[in-house]
Amino acid sequence: MPALDKKKRRSQYVKARLGQLLGWQETFDAALDINALISKDFDILKINRAGYENLGKKPEELLGKKCYQVVHGLDSPIQGCPCTMTLKTKSAGQGEIRDHGRNYIVTASPILDEKNEIVAFAHTIKDITDRVQAEAALKDAYDKMEMKVEARTADLMTANTQLRREVKERRQAEKALRKTERGLHKQKSELAQKNIALREIIAQIGLEKQRLKEEIRVNIETLVFPILERMKKDQDSTEYVRLLRHHLEYLASSYGIKISEGSQKLTPKEMEICGMVKAALTNKDIATLLNVSSQTVEWHRKRIRQKLGLANRGINLSAYLRDL
Known part of the structure; x- marks a missing residue:
């Protein structure tokens, strides 16, 4: 008889505990993420509106069914299931999964009885597909920008090598001028023309550098920053967005702009x-x-x-x- 009473009290406790949780329908339905109560045997005890609407089913079609059957179409929990991890550790588990072309963060928090035994899980599924796609788009834009900067840098280095060569040639011509007086007027005229050409090259390189920096700045503002602004809405990405924006702004800095500010x-x-x-x-x-x-x-x-x-x-x- 004592054993039966003990079992009865435990059953009543579990029902009362689950009853409290199952009564949170309004709270469940207000959440945008999928929230569900799952038994330790993986049966769906309660699911919010976001859950059954995403699955395209009515609540009564889901309650009492195995979560891995109705969600994943499998006969057992998927690999990396946080509920499975929580059963082993009795602590909250979290994992990231990809299913049907979408990315999700899945968490499972244990619900314990008075003996610290698991009776159910509070299960949450958050769709992070937009964030993952935004991060991929950001990386692609940044990689393309780096390739463009490297290509333009190579062009400038080539121009600089040519400029050094012409400067060396000018110095050699000046040395020759000091050794002979013949044709002095003609050679001075040629040097004057070279000086003009060199100034034009220097001016052109300066304009090209300025144009390149302005182009990079515009590309960052039109392609990268809008993505960052969307990512700011995700609290998990705030610090990452701040650091990345700092480095991109430093990359796009400009001497010409600074002295005209x-x-x-x-x-x-x-x-x-x-x-x-x-x-x-x-x-x-x-x-x-x-x-x-x-x-x-x-x-x-x-x-x-x-x-x-x-x-x-x-x-x-x-x-x-x-x-x-």
């Missing part, structure tokens, strides 16, 4: 002089290249310092520009 933008002429000052050219060198007086160059330098907030400050303009 002040309250007064630099004129094209001032931008050109900034490039020469950054290259450590003297006022005399700049005046010669621009065909203006040294006083005009000095006036422009003062205007540039004012616009960059360096007036009356003991900061070297050339060093400041190189640090940008």
Whole structure:
């Protein structure tokens, strides 16, 4: 008789405990994720609206059925089933599965009796397919951007090699000029033409670099950042989104944009002089290249310092520009 009473009390406890959980229908139905109560024998005891609507069945068609049969069409639990793990550990289990082309995070939390024995599971299935697809799209966009940057970098390195070769040739020509006076006027004219060509090449390379950085920035803003904004809605990805955005913004930084961010933008002429000052050219060198007086160059330098907030400050303009 005591054994029967003990068994009866245990049965009553289990029914009462499950009765409390089974009464949470409104809470279950309000959830967007699939929530269900599963017995330790894998029978469906309760399932919310999201669950039976996703399965395309009525609640009465699911209750009492094995979860692995109605969900996966199998005769036993799938490999990695969190309920199976929870049966062994008596602690919450979680796993990620792919089923019918969709990705899910599946969790199982144990429901214990007064003797710490499992009587059922609180089972949750969260569809993360959109997040997985967004992460894949982000990686693809980032890989393509890296390939484009590498290709453009190779082009710039080729141009730089050509530029070095021409500079070397110019120096050799200057040495030859010092050894002979014959044809001095003609050779000086040729050197002048080479100087003009070199300045044009340098200017073109500078414009190409600026255009490339602007293109990368626009690509990031139009292709990558919208994906990141959608991923921000997923709390699990917030930190990952913040770090990745930080690195992408650093990659897209631009010297030309930085020096024109002040309250007064630099004129094209001032931008050109900034490039020469950054290259450590003297006022005399700049005046010669621009065909203006040294006083005009000095006036422009003062205007540039004012616009960059360096007036009356003991900061070297050339060093400041190189640090940008």
